[in-house]
Each structure stands twice: as structure tokens, then as C-alpha cells.
Amino acid sequence: MSVSPAPIYLDNHATTRLDPRVLEAMLPWLTDHYGNAGSVTHDLGREARAAVDSAREAFAAAIGAAAREIVFTSGATESANLALLGLAARQTNTDRRGHVITIATEHHAVLDPLEHLERTGVAVTRLPVVGQHDGDGIPGRIRLADLEAAFTPDTWLVSVLLANNEIGVVQDVAAIAEQAHARGAVLHVDCAQAVGRMRVDVDALGADLASFSAHKFHGPKGSGALYVRRRGRAVRLEPLVHGGGQERGLRSGTLDVPAIVGLATAARLAVDGLADDVPSIRGLRDALWTRLVATVPGIAVNGPGLDATDARGAAVRLVNNLNVRIPGVDGQSLLAALSAAGLAASSGSACSAENPRPSHVLRELGLSDDEARASLRFGLSRFTTAAEIDVAADRVAAGVAELRGLCLRGGAG
Ligand SMILES: Cc1ncc(COP(=O)(O)O)c(C=O)c1O
Incomplete structure (x- = not known):
């Protein structure tokens, strides 16, 4: 298979480039050792x-855990x-399988x-998010009152995403943890998108279980970890x-x-680089938005505002995420045009890219099918450059103008 020249890569929620320092740390364990x-x-x-x-x-140090808590x-x-099936198997009440709470915009993982579990008799509540x-409220976040109302005496688990992979919204996990623990439920937090983009500390989050994936923070694919609280x-x-x-x-096997060494090296680099990476990635993401809003009429942000904060003053959107809708433009056609022009972006979760249905996250956000189909996701990384953002913004604007021109010509004919 031929390999095409490297595109401008703005699909860093799907996966990230392996950091050369991670590769270097892994190599001895793939060869002589x-x-x-x-x-x-x-x-x-x-x-x-x-x-x-x-x-x-x-x-463990990178996520505020003890070594014996890492699988x-x-x-x-x-x-x-x-986390979910392993905990379910521990539920002792076999005639009543109990109750679990999650968010409707979670990842399919x-x-x-x-x-x-639902097919085996567990009741599952999928909380709606602010539309x-x-x-009012922060688009994409749950309302804590909805969570409070969802508990039943049988609730044994709450599972939430720390940061959403499509719209970058960050949930108030510490507040969710308080409620879960007050009701005697275990909290699982999917942290896959957060490492390297915000501080992740399992104690500050109040997580009992937490899932991680190395390839989201410049580590190798096929490597991850589960945090299992033992303190x-x-x-x-x-x-x-x-x-x-x-x-x-x-986890026998x-x-x-090499994959484990890669995961740990990538996590250490992510944490060490956070103070520099967060402001610089946010600056580039904001520059992309500023350019797009000036050149693409009607464009709008999906999810919370780029600099929105919550009542505690915490940022509610991942710094590397921009998800936009462009009225009157078919997202798939635009992505194909951008790909041909050397720009890699996406319409949502890579895992469901083969599924032509509009993203469940955008639908849960209250967007119409048309709005969801007109949406695009950009994900930046610490390897993204200002020059790439300039070119990317120009290509998007040109692609939109071309598609809208086609629509107009089509409409007139
Ligand atoms: C939020 C979230 N959770 C879980 C996963 C699955 O991660 P992995 O590819 O390591 O199985 C992803 C990957 O897209 C994700 O974005």
C-alpha cells in the first residue's frame, strides 16, 4: 500500500502521533530486551x-494513584x-441485578x-445533557439535579466521561463523585480524552475506577490502563x-x-508538558476558530463556548477541541474535500465513522439531523503548529465556499 504525504492532522481525538521520545523508550523492549x-x-x-x-x-504518579492500583x-x-462487567459480576443480589447510571453522550466503550448488562437484567439510566x-446551563453537561433524582436504592455504579470525545465538554466529576458516594455507588470515570489536555488526578476526581488509553496522548495504540481504587x-x-x-x-496474559513502557513514558511527558501545552494548544484552537468565524458565514460552535467556565471557575471544554456546524454544508462532503486537500479532520467518533447515522452525541445535544450532519470535529495536539492552523482555516473556508457554490449552482439548474 502506498503512503501519501503527511496531512495536516487535526483528528487528535481519534488518535495521536507517537512521540519520538516514547518510541525511543519502547525500542529496547521490542529488540534486545x-x-x-x-x-x-x-x-x-x-x-x-x-x-x-x-x-x-x-x-500511577502521573494520575495521582498508587502503583498497586494500576491494571x-x-x-x-x-x-x-x-470496570463495568467486572464490577457487575461482583453484585451478589442475583435475582435483582440492580441499577446503573450513565450519561447518554458517553463513548460506546x-x-x-x-x-x-441491560440485557442481563440490570436497569440502566442514561442521563440527558443540557441542550x-x-x-441555560452548559451544553453537554448533565444537570446535577437529574443525577440526584436518578438514584434508586439499587444503584451500584455511576459511569461518566471526564471529557467528551466529540464536543470536548468536561463534566463536574468531583460533584458527581460526591453524589455517587453519598448513595453508596462506585464511580467509574472514562479519562481517555483528558490526559495531556487537563490535569487528571483520580483523588481530586473522586474516581473509584478510571479508564485510560495511551494512543490518545502520544503513546502506542493497544495500550491502556484501568485504575482500581485500593486506598x-x-x-x-x-x-x-x-x-x-x-x-x-x-487481567491474565x-x-x-514495550506497550506498557510506552504508556508510562507518554503519561509522564503529558504531565510534565501540561503547563506549556495547555495554553499553547488553546491559543491555536482559538486562532482556528477566529479564522473560521471570519471566513465561514453562519458557522457555530457545538458544545460549550470555547472559554466557558463553570460556577467554580473551572474550564468546561478541552483545550484541543473544536466542534462546529456549518449550515447548508454536508459534513461528509466537506471532510472528503478536506482530505483530498491534505487536511485530516472528522465528523465525530472514529469508532462509528462507518456508521452513516448522525452522531448520538450531537443528537443528544438537541441538534437536528441536518445540524448534526453539517458538523465537523477538529482536535489539536502539542505537535500542531500555527502555520498548520493558518493553512487549515484557509482550506476549510475554501471547501465550504466550493460546496456552497455547488449547492447554489445545483439549485439554479
Ligand atoms: C472517550 C473515549 N473512551 C474510550 C475510547 C476507547 O479507547 P481505546 O481506543 O483505547 O479502546 C475512546 C477512543 O476513541 C474515547 O474517546
Whole structure:
């Protein structure tokens, strides 16, 4: 297969470029140092074990956890499945399967395992979010009063996204945690989109379980972690994969040492770079919006305002996210034109890109099908440059003008 020249890449919610420093840290474990971290009878095994131990310490430190609270997985999908299904398997009341609360705009990595649980008899409440056109509240956030009203005596789990992968809205997870814990429920937080874009501290969030994915913060694909609280309110899970008993029996299978080293290195770089990356990525995202609003008539932001804050003064939108709707333009046609012009963006979740239905997130935000189909998502990273943003803005404006021109000519003919 031929490889085309590198495009301007503004699809960093789908995945991110591997940081060369991460690759460098991984390489020895892919080549000469190939031991099995479970082999304690020779140096190759023992050094692999030591690499995993220090990666566990480093990743735990990056998210404010203790090393013994980290389970390495293949990514956030597996982590969320282990969290939700592993906790469900621990529910002792077998005739009543209990009740779970989540948000209607979650990623499918959470929605689908919960749908699976629903088929086994668990009741699932999917909370609505504040709508784009509601006029009060923060679009995309839940109303805490809705959460309060949703609890039943049987609620054993609340699962929420820290930062949404489509519209970048950040939930008030600390307040959600307070309610969950007051009702005796466990809180799972999907942190996949947040690392490297905001501070993530499992204690500050009040998370009992939290899912992470390395490829969202310049680490390798197929590598992730599940945080499982063991300090204070310890959480117990049943494993989904049985075998050699690795990861304290929670996730059997030979450890992928290079992937684990890559995850930890990427997390450390993300945390160390946060003070510089956050303002610079936000500046570029805002510059993109300023250029687009000046050149694309009718364009509007989906989700909260770019600099919106909540009552506590906390930012409510990921700094690298811009999701816009462009009335009268078919998003898929625009994306195809942009791709041909060397600009990679998307219409929403990469996992559902093959699904022609409008994004469930935008529909839950109260957008019409037409508005959702006219929407585009841009995701920036620490590798995005000002020059790329200039070119990207020009290409979007040119693409929109071209498509609107076609519409007008089509309409006249
Ligand atoms: C919010 C969120 N959760 C979970 C996932 C799944 O992550 P992974 O690709 O590591 O399975 C993604 C990836 O798109 C995501 O954006």
C-alpha cells in the first residue's frame, strides 16, 4: 500500500502521533530486551519485570494513584469493560441485578457494555445533557439535579466521561463523585480524552475506577490502563480474562512490556508538558476558530463556548477541541474535500465513522439531523503548529465556499 504525504492532522481525538521520545523508550523492549516479565529465573525476564514495575510507578504518579492500583490493559475499551462487567459480576443480589447510571453522550466503550448488562437484567439510566439550544446551563453537561433524582436504592455504579470525545465538554466529576458516594455507588470515570489536555488526578476526581488509553496522548495504540481504587474505599472486580494470573489476577496474559513502557513514558511527558501545552494548544484552537468565524458565514460552535467556565471557575471544554456546524454544508462532503486537500479532520467518533447515522452525541445535544450532519470535529495536539492552523482555516473556508457554490449552482439548474 502506498503512503501519501503527511496531512495536516487535526483528528487528535481519534488518535495521536507517537512521540519520538516514547518510541525511543519502547525500542529496547521490542529488540534486545525481549524477556517475559513473568520469567524470574534469568536476567532478561527480571529486567522486563523491573521495566514494568517502574512503568507502573510512573503511570500511577502521573494520575495521582498508587502503583498497586494500576491494571495494564489494551486500551480504554478494555479498561471500561473490565470496570463495568467486572464490577457487575461482583453484585451478589442475583435475582435483582440492580441499577446503573450513565450519561447518554458517553463513548460506546461504556454505552455498549452497559447495554450488554441491560440485557442481563440490570436497569440502566442514561442521563440527558443540557441542550445546545436550551439557553441555560452548559451544553453537554448533565444537570446535577437529574443525577440526584436518578438514584434508586439499587444503584451500584455511576459511569461518566471526564471529557467528551466529540464536543470536548468536561463534566463536574468531583460533584458527581460526591453524589455517587453519598448513595453508596462506585464511580467509574472514562479519562481517555483528558490526559495531556487537563490535569487528571483520580483523588481530586473522586474516581473509584478510571479508564485510560495511551494512543490518545502520544503513546502506542493497544495500550491502556484501568485504575482500581485500593486506598480507602477499595473496589473489587471479577476478571474477564482468565489464565496466568498476571495483574493480580485481574487481567491474565503475558505483559506487553514495550506497550506498557510506552504508556508510562507518554503519561509522564503529558504531565510534565501540561503547563506549556495547555495554553499553547488553546491559543491555536482559538486562532482556528477566529479564522473560521471570519471566513465561514453562519458557522457555530457545538458544545460549550470555547472559554466557558463553570460556577467554580473551572474550564468546561478541552483545550484541543473544536466542534462546529456549518449550515447548508454536508459534513461528509466537506471532510472528503478536506482530505483530498491534505487536511485530516472528522465528523465525530472514529469508532462509528462507518456508521452513516448522525452522531448520538450531537443528537443528544438537541441538534437536528441536518445540524448534526453539517458538523465537523477538529482536535489539536502539542505537535500542531500555527502555520498548520493558518493553512487549515484557509482550506476549510475554501471547501465550504466550493460546496456552497455547488449547492447554489445545483439549485439554479
Ligand atoms: C472517550 C473515549 N473512551 C474510550 C475510547 C476507547 O479507547 P481505546 O481506543 O483505547 O479502546 C475512546 C477512543 O476513541 C474515547 O474517546
